[in-house]
Every structure is written in C-alpha cells, then in structure tokens.
Amino acid sequence: MNNREKEEYLREYEQLKKKGKPFFPYAIMKDSVMFLVVAAVLITMSLVLGAEMGPKADPTTTTYTPRPEWYFFFLFELLRVLKPPALVPIATVGIPTICMVLLLALPFYDRGAERIPWKRPIATITGILIIIAMAKLTLLGASAGSPSEIELATKPQYEQGKAIVAESGCLACHAIGENGAHGGLGPDLTEIGSKIPRSAIKQSVEIGPGIMPSFRGLGEEDLNAVADYLASLN
Numbered sequence: 001m002n003n004r005e006k007e008e009y010l011r012e013y014e015q016l017k018k019k020g021k022p023f024f025p026y027a028i029m030k031d032s033v034m035f036l037v038v039a040a041v042l043i044t045m046s047l048v049l050g051a052e053m054g055p056k057a058d059p060t061t062t063t064y065t066p067r068p069e070w071y072f073f074f075l076f077e078l079l080r081v082l083k084p085p086a087l088v089p090i091a092t093v094g095i096p097t098i099c100m101v102l103l104l105a106l107p108f109y110d111r112g113a114e115r116i117p118w119k120r121p122i123a124t125i126t127g128i129l130i131i132i133a134m135a136k137l138t139l140l141g142a143s144a145g146s147p148s149e150i151e152l153a154t155k156p157q158y159e160q161g162k163a164i165v166a167e168s169g170c171l172a173c174h175a176i177g178e179n180g181a182h183g184g185l186g187p188d189l190t191e192i193g194s195k196i197p198r199s200a201i202k203q204s205v206e207i208g209p210g211i212m213p214s215f216r217g218l219g220e221e222d223l224n225a226v227a228d229y230l231a232s233l234n
C-alpha cells in the first residue's frame, strides 16, 4: 500500500465512521436479540421434537459400517487412499495444522491492499483449489464402498462365497478390487484365481498360513463357497 492509497483509505474510513453508529450498544443489541431468538428456537425444537436415538450399540456386530459425519468425509477419504502408515499423521494432523497456521498468519504475509478477488490471483487461485480439492474428497468419501462390501462384479453362482468373504473380516488384511486393505497384511486377492489353484486357496483359508487366522470354523459348505468364489477371480 503506498502513501496515496493509505491517505485515501484513512479519509474514507473517517467519513464512514462519522456516518455509522457505535458498536455499543447498537450492534450488541442486534446480536443479543438474534442470539435469544436462535436459543429459543433450539430449546423449543429439542423440547417438542426431541433428538432421534439410533439402535442400542452392539459390540458383537460384524455388519456395522463405520461412517464419519459428512463434514469429515474429506479426511475419511484421505485416510482411505493413503496407504503408507508413516504418512497418516502427516496427512491428518500435519497438513491441516500447517493450513490453519498459514490462514491465521495471512494478514502478516499478504500485505497487499487489494480486496477485489481478481486483483489477488495467488490468494484467489489457492482458495479455489482448496475448495475444489475438499469438494472432490468429500464426494469420493461419500460414495466409498463400505469396509464389509466387495464391489467387484461376480457371476451369480459365486455370490454366496463373495458375501461370506465380505462378512468374514478377510478385507481387514486383503484387498479385493477397490475394496479391502490395499497394502495390508495379506496379499491382494483380486486375481488370486489365476495365481494359485482352488485347492491351495481352500487350504489357505482352512489352515491360515503365517499370521492369517484359520477359518476352518466357517464349516465345509462355506469354505467351499469361499474357495469357489476366490478361484473365480482372475
């Protein structure tokens, strides 16, 4: 801001100040009235409508799909796509903190006098890009498949095995298509049928090689359905 601009600004400010009303009591009065109205509406709504209670929490459920509130979908999606564990704290705590600090410090490093958006291209473009990125992540997060669901298309005869695999916790360690743990403890099973024979697949599920738990408890019928399904993936 050069001297001429500064004088002009101060002159304008002086004039506007003469025209305006003081903050106390005028603005305070308006705020207080509005606050009372909002509080009254909230109290009335909670008394009349009440809050909806979901079903009681069930710690034994295996079909529960954990979902954040919509305004956290961008963070949820970021966590879903970030595979290396070392990057998780950087992405979830580090980057948002840096952004907040940059935003708080904005008046100190952006000393330009311009307020019109197209005369501040860097700030405007940065702002727009952040909004686009967050909107995109929010949309992706909102449409992400649940952790107990396999979206890969299957022939009807393998649907039963697919449902068992989806509900048995295999996706906590294995990836199948877009779903499950990419870079998890176990190998990707998306094309397992072309890598090892059905008998080896069934044996793996029954025995649980290495750190994988045994799934013998599924029973012969379900084990066969799982083996049939996995053998069909190629």
Ligand code: HEC
Residues within 6 Å of the ligand: 165, 168, 169, 170, 171, 172, 173, 174, 185, 186, 187, 192, 195, 196, 200, 201, 202, 204, 205, 209, 210, 211, 212, 213, 215, 226, 230
């Ligand atoms: C706790 C994590 C974990 C879970 C849960 C798990 N697995 Fe595994 N699975 C592994 C690991 C690790 C391996 C590789 C073991 C090895 O070879 O040492 C493996 C290997 C396999 C293999 C053999 C893959 C190959 O290339 O040889 C199959 C098939 C398999 N798992 C299927 C399943 C199915 C089906 C389920 C669910 C019913 C399941 N797994 C649940 C961790 C897991």
